[in-house]
Amino acid sequence: MTAVTTARPAIRVADLVAAELIKIRSLPATWIALAVAVVANATLGFIAATDVIRLAGDDGPTSIAEIGTVMLAPVYAYLAIPVFAAGSEYRGGQLRLSLAAVPGRGRFLAAKLLATLAASLVAAVLVVLPNLVLRGALGDLGRHLVVYLLLALIGYGLAFAVRTVVTPIAVLCTFPILISTTLGGLWPEAVRLLPHETALSLLDMPADPATALSPVAGLLVLAAWATGSVTIAWILVTRRDV
Template sequence: MSTATSTPPPVETIRFSDTPAAERIKITTLPATWIALIVAFGANTLLGVITATDIVRVAGRDGPIPIGGLGTLMLVPVYVFIAITVFAAGSEYRGGQVRVSLAAVPDRKRLFAAKLTVSTAFSLIASIPAVLPGHVLQHAAAIRAGELRAGDVVAGFIAVLTVYLLLGIIGHGFAVVAKTVVTPLAVLFIMPVLVSPPFQSALPHMVKFLPHEAALSLLRMPVDPATALRPVAGLLVLAAWAALSASAAWKAFVHEDG
């Protein structure tokens, strides 16, 4: 008497494109994504209007300083905007949600690559509407007056998008390593305000290699000549920080428990 053996039905495998698609859906359904985008857009637009009209100036050692000359203030919106990549990377660690993702995609390398790629691509695309209106408002009058060429404004816009992209990668990597969203946002926001200023005079050659100062150098808006780098050097330093952050996140995610 023979017994028939039943074959279990085939399990539907997850296609390569499913992982990035799932990450895109996750990012676009996170409330933090749209809050960060709206706030960054509003802040950039407001700063653009204030800079263009020159209705507000800040007292300085040599007299009132236009808002547009304060690099740290003009860069504040990016630290709101990077919440997009920070939440994309760190929100899954709350309540162990990352284990669900790993159960669906056990290949950690594939999952990490999808997370970083989608987070970076979405951040780059979203930075355009977040930055463009404010950037145009800020420089429109100078273009009409012949003080700036359109090509210079476009180059400046690309530089700003590059800063948003690289700081976003830094935030993403930091969130994976820290396994939280709070620490990366707090550290990246506090460092330019509380850490860099006290050391600018004592250790300028170290401070200028920090991410915030490198970003300001890339944008040609250094806080102090002592902490200034050439724009290309600022780009390379900021890119090195982004690569270091992504590498540390890769090691933490791929080789450690989720």
């Protein structure tokens, strides 16, 4: 437009990612979710390692290390991080400001996805590592991180799709608590394809043999959920009026 503006360096995707990281780290919800997830998972790791608490099972008292749903529970606090990263765009009308600052919606979404993945990865390491160290199971770090990141992407996409932070967390928590327990025995072929069940299958800790997939199949189905969720969010955000 002018000699002044054309002399300026172009705005890079790295600038947009840095802006999104400021958004994530300046939200109190990010730090609260991280603290809750870290403490909960470390506590579970301690209990599992020392076996000080056992839960009633079909074959008598069972170590919680063998109860996948319990061991995976802290992920639902962790999920608040990506869900707030996306859903807070609809709090106070922030998305309008975001798109005024970055009107190319594809660039905005790409930067936000990269920033959310980076923040979610760091948070996942902090949440998972103490648990695995306490249990002497560091070899499982890779697949735990994959599970956490794929579930993060599902929550992220869902938050953009429904334009709130509450519904994604409520829906994702409802799957294991209500749907899996009520429909697991009636319709295991469908329930084993739900995100929680596929995550447990990938971790080789299925809640029930009837709802188990192989770890590879669990990975593929969970990745499909994540891809679908992010893709739907992308399409909606690029097409919607804000």
